[in-house]
Amino acid sequence: MTRTFCGPFVDYGEDLNFFVPEEKGKHDGGLSKSLFVDDTVKTPEAAIIETKKKFAPYWINSPPLLAGYVDEMGEAFLFFLSEELKGRIVLLEFIDLFQPHSLRGLPYTKEWLRRYGGAGLSVISVYNSSFGFEKNLELIAQTAHQLGIQNPLLVDHDNAVWRALENRYWPRRILFNNEQKIIADHIGAGGYQEMEQEIQAALRLLSPGLACPRLMPPLNATDEKAHELKLRPPAFFGFKRGELGNAEELSPDANEVVFAMPPVPQENTAYLSGPWLGTEVSTYLSGVLYEKGQYSGNAAACITFSGGTLYLLCSSRNYLQTDATTSIRAQIYLDSKPVRDTLKGADVKSEAKKQFITVHEPRLFEVVKSVPEGNHRLDIVLDPSCVDLFEIFAVYFMP
Secondary structure: OOOOOOOEEOOOOOOHHOOOOOOOOOOOOOHHHHHHHOOOOOOOHHHHHHHHHHHHHHEEEOOOOEEEEEEEOOOOEEOOOOOHOOOOOEEEEEEEOOOHHHHOOHHHOOOOOOHHHHOOOOEEEEEEOOHHHHHHHHHHHHHHHHHHOOOEEEEOOOOHHHHHHOOOOOOOOEEEEEOOEEEEEEEEOOOOOHHHHHHHHHHHOOOOOOOOOOOOOOOOOOOOOOHOOOOOOOOOOOOOOOOOOOOOOOOOOOOOEEEEEOOOOOOOOEEEEEEEEEEOOOOOEOOOHHHOOOOOOOOEEEEEEEEEEEEEEEEEOOOEEEEHHOOOEEEEEEEEEEOOOOHHOOOEEOOOEEEEEEEOOOOEEEEEEEOOOEEEEEEEEOOHHHHHOOOEEEEEOOO
């Protein structure tokens, strides 16, 4: 249903009866179907307890603080479940833990929480995935820990909060004042000083005369004008939205396809070579033809690009196993040569004059950085030991 969005209904507890299923026939929105196990009438306290219990597995670093819901009529609701948020300024940040564009604002969010948490600011991160990683809560918790995220994080597994706020973006930061009104809304990277100004202004309304520090300066040269950057879209792998430069195409019917590199690759294009199988959101190296003796030698993924920093999102397909041998190595070459130390990404290691990444659980790898502008080619080379293991989801391009 298409509708004009004027912001969600925010319930901080003043109207708890709205939160409780009414008798059949008195509430047509279907709220109880989404938030509760059944449609029996509950006290407000019981309703909140049940909702917290339902959503508890999806919260990291905190008990449940809020829940999103969109009813059958398209009305959006954002329920704040905790007294901890009452009277506080709340910064809600939509974030994907596996997209570098989304993560570049993390240092600012962490510093804002350090600066203003004691003065009344709460920060809640909302994680939504485009790759299905939200099904693995242990992976999300591990990744959040590695990124140093200590504030409450909601794994929005059913996209309820995403839909309640009609979100379409990573990252996006929405600031609520102490009266549950949206007072600032920033889409995309950048705008960090503007958002901090809004935080300070909201806190000063709570505590007139509050002494605030100077605004954070940009942490790097591109942050100040991040919204003006013309970033190249990510290169996705998988038959649902991947666009490869090969003449061959991924098959959605679980048949392996042998890809060949063209003699002259096009600029700013992704390619595969060797036998690969596709899923909707990824591509992985198939071992079927190796086993049959119909293919031998290395396979590769290749990306042509015009400079900057590249991040690779990939994993080992059986990373859930505890056996350390499920980790695999993928060799990295820049312009058909080993990567120079000055251009080597933070996640690339060197051994015996070779550069490689060690792949296990799904994660982002910075493979090359600050490559001068020009026509370049990145190759991720895989030997036969990687068959049925190496899986690639996307390549991201940053300035």
